[in-house]
Amino acid sequence: MAEAKPSIAFIGLGAMGFGMALNLVKRGYPVTGYDIWPPALERFRAAGGHTANSPSQTVANKPFCICMVATAEQAQSVLLSGPDPAVPAMPYGAVLILSSTVSCDYVRSLDRQLHSLGRGDIFLIDSPVSGGAARAAEGTLSIMAGMSEEALDKVRPLLAEMADPKKLYVVQGGVGAGSNMKMVHQVLAACQILAASEVMGFAERLGLDLVTTQKAVLQSDTWNWMFEHRTPRMLTHFQPVASAVNIITKDTSIITAEGRRRGFLTPMTSVAEQVYFCAIGRGFGPDDDSSLIRLYTESKGAATVNLSETEEEKLGLVMDLMTGILICSVGEALAFASAVDLDLEQVFDLCVNAAGASTILGKLGPSFIAALRAGVNTNSLVAKDSEGTIGAVVERLQRVLETAQQLKVPLFLGSQAFHILQRALRVTSPRAALCAVVSAWVVQ
Amino acid sequence: MAEAKPSIAFIGLGAMGFGMALNLVKRGYPVTGYDIWPPALERFRAAGGHTANSPSQTVANKPFCICMVATAEQAQSVLLSGPDPAVPAMPYGAVLILSSTVSCDYVRSLDRQLHSLGRGDIFLIDSPVSGGAARAAEGTLSIMAGMSEEALDKVRPLLAEMADPKKLYVVQGGVGAGSNMKMVHQVLAACQILAASEVMGFAERLGLDLVTTQKAVLQSDTWNWMFEHRTPRMLTHFQPVASAVNIITKDTSIITAEGRRRGFLTPMTSVAEQVYFCAIGRGFGPDDDSSLIRLYTESKGAATVNLSETEEEKLGLVMDLMTGILICSVGEALAFASAVDLDLEQVFDLCVNAAGASTILGKLGPSFIAALRAGVNTNSLVAKDSEGTIGAVVERLQRVLETAQQLKVPLFLGSQAFHILQRALRVTSPRAALCAVVSAWVVQ
Numbered sequence: 010m011a012e013a014k015p016s017i018a019f020i021g022l023g024a025m026g027f028g029m030a031l032n033l034v035k036r037g038y039p040v041t042g043y044d045i046w047p048p049a050l051e052r053f054r055a056a057g058g059h060t061a062n063s064p065s066q067t068v069a070n071k072p073f074c075i076c077m078v079a080t081a082e083q084a085q086s087v088l089l090s091g092p093d094p095a096v097p098a099m100p101y102g103a104v105l106i107l108s109s110t111v112s113c114d115y116v117r118s119l120d121r122q123l124h125s126l127g128r129g130d131i132f133l134i135d136s137p138v139s140g141g142a143a144r145a146a147e148g149t150l151s152i153m154a155g156m157s158e159e160a161l162d163k164v165r166p167l168l169a170e171m172a173d174p175k176k177l178y179v180v181q182g183g184v185g186a187g188s189n190m191k192m193v194h195q196v197l198a199a200c201q202i203l204a205a206s207e208v209m210g211f212a213e214r215l216g217l218d219l220v221t222t223q224k225a226v227l228q229s230d231t232w233n234w235m236f237e238h239r240t241p242r243m244l245t246h247f248q249p250v251a252s253a254v255n256i257i258t259k260d261t262s263i264i265t266a267e268g269r270r271r272g273f274l275t276p277m278t279s280v281a282e283q284v285y286f287c288a289i290g291r292g293f294g295p296d297d298d299s300s301l302i303r304l305y306t307e308s309k310g311a312a313t314v315n316l317s318e319t320e321e322e323k324l325g326l327v328m329d330l331m332t333g334i335l336i337c338s339v340g341e342a343l344a345f346a347s348a349v350d351l352d353l354e355q356v357f358d359l360c361v362n363a364a365g366a367s368t369i370l371g372k373l374g375p376s377f378i379a380a381l382r383a384g385v386n387t388n389s390l391v392a393k394d395s396e397g398t399i400g401a402v403v404e405r406l407q408r409v410l411e412t413a414q415q416l417k418v419p420l421f422l423g424s425q426a427f428h429i430l431q432r433a434l435r436v437t438s439p440r441a442a443l444c445a446v447v448s449a450w451v452v453q
Numbered sequence: 454m455a456e457a458k459p460s461i462a463f464i465g466l467g468a469m470g471f472g473m474a475l476n477l478v479k480r481g482y483p484v485t486g487y488d489i490w491p492p493a494l495e496r497f498r499a500a501g502g503h504t505a506n507s508p509s510q511t512v513a514n515k516p517f518c519i520c521m522v523a524t525a526e527q528a529q530s531v532l533l534s535g536p537d538p539a540v541p542a543m544p545y546g547a548v549l550i551l552s553s554t555v556s557c558d559y560v561r562s563l564d565r566q567l568h569s570l571g572r573g574d575i576f577l578i579d580s581p582v583s584g585g586a587a588r589a590a591e592g593t594l595s596i597m598a599g600m601s602e603e604a605l606d607k608v609r610p611l612l613a614e615m616a617d618p619k620k621l622y623v624v625q626g627g628v629g630a631g632s633n634m635k636m637v638h639q640v641l642a643a644c645q646i647l648a649a650s651e652v653m654g655f656a657e658r659l660g661l662d663l664v665t666t667q668k669a670v671l672q673s674d675t676w677n678w679m680f681e682h683r684t685p686r687m688l689t690h691f692q693p694v695a696s697a698v699n700i701i702t703k704d705t706s707i708i709t710a711e712g713r714r715r716g717f718l719t720p721m722t723s724v725a726e727q728v729y730f731c732a733i734g735r736g737f738g739p740d741d742d743s744s745l746i747r748l749y750t751e752s753k754g755a756a757t758v759n760l761s762e763t764e765e766e767k768l769g770l771v772m773d774l775m776t777g778i779l780i781c782s783v784g785e786a787l788a789f790a791s792a793v794d795l796d797l798e799q800v801f802d803l804c805v806n807a808a809g810a811s812t813i814l815g816k817l818g819p820s821f822i823a824a825l826r827a828g829v830n831t832n833s834l835v836a837k838d839s840e841g842t843i844g845a846v847v848e849r850l851q852r853v854l855e856t857a858q859q860l861k862v863p864l865f866l867g868s869q870a871f872h873i874l875q876r877a878l879r880v881t882s883p884r885a886a887l888c889a890v891v892s893a894w895v896v897q
Contacts, residue, residue, distance in 0.1 A: 261860050269851050274875060277867045280724065286863040287731070292753030309736035405712050414706050419730040424723045431718060 210305020
């Protein structure tokens with residue numbers, strides 16, 4: 010007879026949480042779910058789960074608790090500070106898996122709170138996920154988990170039920186490291202979601218056909234996962250809504266707040282965040298994030314300009330813009346990973362297999378990592394003949410910005426990337442390898 | 454009998470040009486005007502001027518030609534490349550005063566063109582103006598003129614008829630230096646026009662009363678000329694239209710293009726420019742630039758946040774935001790002035806008496822200039838007890854950004870200023886004097 014599966018308490022039955030909890034039910038776990046929204050409880054019972062009426066009731070006598078609420082504030086409330094909180098009711102030696110996307114700062118403060126409340130017996134697992142509701146329900150999520158060695162033994166089988174076996178990352182660095190890993194990945198996501206709109210918007214203002222542009226980018230070295238997945242919806246009136254503008258701003262807030270707290274510069278993500286806030290102010294928050302192209306294609310009162318460029322030259326400008334943005338978003342992500350002491354090889358491995366992937370990350374990531382490890386020794390950064398140079402990228406981006414200026418198209422990311430690359434150029438040389446861009450984030 | 458006043462050719466009878474030309478008519482000069490818009494010619498004749506039918510006809514036999522068209526492209530056309538251009542028809546040894554706002558680069562290329570066409574006999578005066586149409590018509594403009602020594606003797610009496618005696622600046626550095634001086638002043642103008650909207654928009658989103666906020670800023674060390682002159686129109690539905698959004702983008706384009714050409718970083722002006730382009734795309738180009746507050750006050754779908762700050766604390770956040778922006782716009786302007794080899798004392802003297810003025814410029818300008826001259830020797834930059842430190846400003850701006858993030862208000866300038874100050878903090882120390890911020894623009 011097979012060993013009985015342990016009981017699971019599951020707090021937070023939203024889109025992601027419901028899928029994750031249901032997957033465990035299907036795999037034979039007794040799961041008791043809780044949510045503040047009664048219809049979610051009914052739906053969960055109908056799907057074969059048990060439910061409870063409070064966080065404390067949910068976790069009583071359960072060796073595992075998975076918390077999948079939306080924010081750190083909600084986690085703090087259901088676990089400790091709200092009515093009938095979970096933690097005091099958890100049995101001795103229980104495992105608490107926090108899968109909400111929160112800052113490293115929060116999850117570490119939670120760990121300290123457990124200890125100061127005399128509940129150091131609880132094994133806290135910092136375990137953000139990504140992959141969306143469909144993969145949650147299949148049990149094939151990406152999971153980035155940070156924890157103590159001892160906790161790993163206890164939790165690995167359960168995490169393995171929820172993750173794609175190739176995408177279960179145990180992140181070195183203990184509690185907080187999982188959240189840092191997700192945060193670093195979301196630097197790429199946040200910049201590249203907006204980049205898809207900025208680049209396609211620029212293309213439209215150049216007079217290019219969007220389908221032609223889309224194909225050209227996807228077949229080039231400027232391919233990136235977000236562009237591939239966002240641009241189809243730009244061609245179908247931003248339908249269906251797959252990922253709302255509101256969603257990515259949860260991540261940008263974590264990234265920029267953590268940057269400020271640590272004195273780490275996030276010029277790319279910060280400017281993206283301001284643009285997201287503009288979009289939310291205009292009421293675009295619930296819309297698919299591919300709809301951000303609207304911020305770039307509005308052209309009331311813009312000058313009519315007769316551009317002399319051929320279609321091929323215009324496509325070149327579009328790719329030069331994407332190249333500059335990608336180089337700087339990769340630089341910002343990897344430099345941030347280094348600043349929070351993540352294993353850079355693992356960051357690279359995770360990001361090239363996830364939504365932050367790009368050809369540029371795949372090609373340049375290893376040299377960026379080497380430059381970060383070497384402390385950006387500028388003497389060693391002269392580009393080999395086969396590689397691109399900072400000087401060449403700056404020159405091409407300069408032409409992009411000049412054209413955008415004639416057309417009066419805002420290029421928030423492109424302009425910021427130009428400044429970052431130009432700064433790198435000044436502390437290195439025009440012949441410096443592209444990896445020298447990391448100097449922009451590293452203390453000189 | 455008084456000496457007869459010399460004949461003046463005047464090309465470009467727009468709002469500014471018409472006022473300038475009319476002022477000369479009133480002062481007894483025989484003025485022949487030209488414009489491509491026939492009603493302007495009729496109106497000029499009705500006001501006592503003469504008119505001509507082409508640029509060449511306008512300048513024939515006139516010892517002076519003043520060119521006041523809108524852009525470098527228009528100047529190039531009327532002077533050299535268009536139909537019946539002016540330059541070939543100018544008499545030997547004539548004086549050509551270019552008062553259009555153009556880049557240093559363009560006016561120097563015009564000088565080279567004159568020489569290569571064999572018209573090195575023409576005395577070219579690089580003479581941008583500021584002050585608006587009313588002061589143009591009174592002859593009390595600010596004029597920033599660059600020219601050769603020999604040309605100065607010939608042109609000074611005529612410039613004196615058009616300028617306020619205290620605001621006629623002969624800029625050292627010859628042709629091009631006048632345009633550079635105006636460009637540097639417009640860095641302050643471009644950042645501070647948008648700052649008025651960003652700061653007042655943030656105040657509104659904080660729930661502050663705009664009149665109270667306006668008074669508090671004007672009575673504080675965050676006073677600046679643009680805020681004083683823009684905020685009244687925010688309270689009268691942006692009426693009357695005194696300076697359209699489209700106008701300032703002419704200047705930002707010159708500033709950022711010249712920055713790119715020289716490898717000088719303009720992070721503040723560049724992000725302002727993107728916001729201006731957004732506004733133009735939405736159709737706000739012809740509106741008064743005080744209406745940019747609309748970009749910040751839209752709050753559809755933004756989170757409802759209960760802020761714990763008192764009204765006084767909220768006003769403090771508003772002033773901290775303005776302080777950060779002002780410090781960085783002053784830093785960008787003075788560092789650019791230094792990069793283009795202007796006399797920094799003269800820049801300071803001009804800016805504190807013009808639309809770029811602020812209490813912070815008046816107080817900190819001299820120490821910023823000293824830091825730029827000393828090559829940002831960071832050891833000498835520790836703040837005296839009485840002065841502010843970079844560390845304190847960064848800390849306060851951090852609280853501003855955290856609050857804005859909760860409210861989802863975009864702070865384009867505030868976020869960029871934070872990055873600039875944080876970077877300065879990293880290459881100096883938290884106790885560094887505020888002038889250390891110039892390190893962000895100077896090659897390390």
